[in-house]
Amino acid sequence: MTHTYRTTATYGTLDGGRGGLRERAGRYALLPLRIFLGVTFIYAGIDKLTDSQFLAASGNGSIGDLMRSVRDTSAVPALVDLALKSPEGFGYAIAFGELAVGIGTLVGLLARLAALGGALISLSLWLTVSWQTEPYYYGNDLAYLMAWLPLVLAGASVFSLDALLADRRRRMP
Numbered sequence: 001m002t003h004t005y006r007t008t009a010t011y012g013t014l015d016g017g018r019g020g021l022r023e024r025a026g027r028y029a030l031l032p033l034r035i036f037l038g039v040t041f042i043y044a045g046i047d048k049l050t051d052s053q054f055l056a057a058s059g060n061g062s063i064g065d066l067m068r069s070v071r072d073t074s075a076v077p078a079l080v081d082l083a084l085k086s087p088e089g090f091g092y093a094i095a096f097g098e099l100a101v102g103i104g105t106l107v108g109l110l111a112r113l114a115a116l117g118g119a120l121i122s123l124s125l126w127l128t129v130s131w132q133t134e135p136y137y138y139g140n141d142l143a144y145l146m147a148w149l150p151l152v153l154a155g156a157s158v159f160s161l162d163a164l165l166a167d168r169r170r171r172m173p
Contacts, residue, residue: 038106045099108160115151
């Protein structure tokens with residue numbers, strides 16, 4: 001039995017060299033996640049900042065009422081108590097935090113720090129607002145927390161200001 005082997009020059013390489021298909025795909029693998037999380041957190045921040053009911057200490061749809069409703073079922077009631085000391089301030093902090101995290105993630109500026117911020121926001125929301133969700137996989141905050149972790153580890157290597165700045169630093173004499 002005779003086997004015919006084609007060279008990589010004929011078909012290209014799957015995993016070797018700078019131009020390999022797997023390497024190119026790997027460089028862009030986190031880009032869809034970055035775009036999704038960036039846009040979602042920008043939207044969430046803007047949505048909170050433009051909703052006067054959310055940024056109130058009490059009333060239907062307010063951050064204050066939300067915090068009071070989850071206080072006894074959260075994993076960390078002390079965190080909820082801290083938020084309840086100034087519900088409006090907490091609401092603004094979450095909204096501006098989401099906005100900063102979303103922008104940093106989307107443009108890739110201080111991407112690991114932005115992703116860490118997103119992970120911390122998601123962790124705090126999971127431990128407070130969605131902790132009582134049963135079964136746990138119905139709550140989205142845990143999924144967001146897990147989605148942020150690859151970006152905390154890898155940062156933003158393509159289409160990012162971080163990559164642009166790193167490239168400029170490498171070119172400087």
